[in-house]
Amino acid sequence: MTLAPASSHPHAPREAPALTGMADAVLAEVAARLEDYAETGRAATIELTAMPLTTEDRAELEAWLGRGEVAVTIESAGHSEIWETRFSGVWFVRHFGEGDRIATESIEIADAPLIVRSHPADMRAAARRLAALCADQSTRTRRDA
Amino acid sequence: MQRSQTLGEILDSRGVSRRAFLKYASYVSALMALPAGSAAAMAEGLAAARRQSVIWLSFQECTGCTESLTRSFSPTLESLIFDFISLDYHHTLQAASGEAAEKARETAMAENKGKYIVVVDGAVSTKDGGLYSTIAGVANVDMLRASVKDALAVIAVGTCAAFGGIPKARPNPTGAAPVDEIVTDKPVINIPGCPPIPEAMAGVISYLVSFGKLPELDDLRRPKAFFGETIHDRCYRRPFYERGLFADGFDDAGARQGYCLYKVGCKGPVTYNSCATLKWNGGVSFPIQSGHGCLGCSEPDFWDQGGFYRPLSTSLRDLGPALAGAAVAGAALGAGAAWASRRHQAAYVKEQAASEGGKK
Ligand code: SF4
Numbered sequence: 125m126t127l128a129p130a131s132s133h134p135h136a137p138r139e140a141p142a143l144t145g146m147a148d149a150v151l152a153e154v155a156a157r158l159e160d161y162a163e164t165g166r167a168a169t170i171e172l173t174a175m176p177l178t179t180e181d182r183a184e185l186e187a188w189l190g191r192g193e194v195a196v197t198i199e200s201a202g203h204s205e206i207w208e209t210r211f212s213g214v215w216f217v218r219h220f221g222e223g224d225r226i227a228t229e230s231i232e233i234a235d236a237p238l239i240v241r242s243h244p245a246d247m248r249a250a251a252r253r254l255a256a257l258c259a260d261q262s263t264r265t266r267r268d269a
Numbered sequence: 270m271q272r273s274q275t276l277g278e279i280l281d282s283r284g285v286s287r288r289a290f291l292k293y294a295s296y297v298s299a300l301m302a303l304p305a306g307s308a309a310a311m312a313e314g315l316a317a318a319r320r321q322s323v324i325w326l327s328f329q330e331c332t333g334c335t336e337s338l339t340r341s342f343s344p345t346l347e348s349l350i351f352d353f354i355s356l357d358y359h360h361t362l363q364a365a366s367g368e369a370a371e372k373a374r375e376t377a378m379a380e381n382k383g384k385y386i387v388v389v390d391g392a393v394s395t396k397d398g399g400l401y402s403t404i405a406g407v408a409n410v411d412m413l414r415a416s417v418k419d420a421l422a423v424i425a426v427g428t429c430a431a432f433g434g435i436p437k438a439r440p441n442p443t444g445a446a447p448v449d450e451i452v453t454d455k456p457v458i459n460i461p462g463c464p465p466i467p468e469a470m471a472g473v474i475s476y477l478v479s480f481g482k483l484p485e486l487d488d489l490r491r492p493k494a495f496f497g498e499t500i501h502d503r504c505y506r507r508p509f510y511e512r513g514l515f516a517d518g519f520d521d522a523g524a525r526q527g528y529c530l531y532k533v534g535c536k537g538p539v540t541y542n543s544c545a546t547l548k549w550n551g552g553v554s555f556p557i558q559s560g561h562g563c564l565g566c567s568e569p570d571f572w573d574q575g576g577f578y579r580p581l582s583t584s585l586r587d588l589g590p591a592l593a594g595a596a597v598a599g600a601a602l603g604a605g606a607a608w609a610s611r612r613h614q615a616a617y618v619k620e621q622a623a624s625e626g627g628k629k
Contacts, residue, residue, distance in 0.1 A: 169306065173299040174546065176503075201289035202346045219292050221346040223551045228299040238309060239295075243287035245277055245316065 277316030301494035314479030330391025337464035396444025431459035463566035500537035535562030
């Protein structure tokens, strides 16, 4: 049986367990994946969005992992918040959707989350734009001279 | 905008980066519970795809399905789906009307032969040659047959298109039929619901566009990702159900405690859909969370199941022993509930009589 997070609602069953133990399970998986990554370089993603974690479970997990040295925000198709936890190589990735609700939430085990890296297609397009800008600038400089 | 451009190129020219694709793909793969790592593959697939031509046919329907998909999306993550498709025909939303509209449909069919998707909302009238529902003088059934001829796939959106829905409810005067009774030689995907969950529609279309194949379907052709579990499986009132704590009415102490709504007619145990997890209106709530039982709107013939407020007491065979046990307990308790409500009614009548008497 699974419990959807509902503790914020007045009709939520009061007796429903706030902490289900799911956070412990996720933490154990993170530990195993991190060990694997450190040894083999195999990156991994643990998708939290659809997991039956209660609000309390999520808070507990977040607190255990804590915040490390790096925090990133992305403004692309809405807002995203990403941070490295206090465990190097363990990243928390949170994308917001309509009305600032959390659309997806995951833990990535990698040297940097995929979405933080620049995509080759974006870089090619950027190179074209930048070249055009340079050409434009040099024509203007020549004209002014 | 050229049809030959990829989605990656089209969006790049508008300053949308590949990060947006990746973000959207993470969102859809989380919705559909795709294996970890699918997001990157989906993002690449989407960026390399052409804009998907969609012909949307509205037959015997109420426009609620269109309303559900287009509900006030702000320009955020969820609305990216509208950049991935080219809605070439949709008579509620398109600017063209009359002959120009029908021409747009024919052009899209010719230009995207074998590649376009037909989305249908509404049931198809078949009685007397389908004359009960026509568009531009053409019976829906004929327009459907002609439109799917060169389609890649057909998506029946909403319970009416998927199962006949309300037009097919007894006595079904127009001979309303579901899409898959008419379309037998093309892949049909059913996304039932009255209306269907918008995320399910967006998820299925995105999956088709990026991977070029159908998602996994169940025996009623519903995508398993959204219809793999019942409402009851993921209902937050389930702990009350397990302990046999039921509301007997919508205003009693049990209802106020948030008890299970089984006895006031909840159809959650036999309804496959994702309302309990995805919820509605941007994740705000869903019927059970708002205090009303599930009507079972995404199941075949939900309108003719003997009453929305009558407890599910029949066909316990399919429900498994735990549920059948509680259902029987529910039925036994039901007699008490009927007595309680009669007493409630009697008290009310007496009160009314007293106040009437007082006035005289
Ligand atoms: S019967 Fe309805 S209200 Fe009760 S637990 Fe099942 S789905 Fe929820």
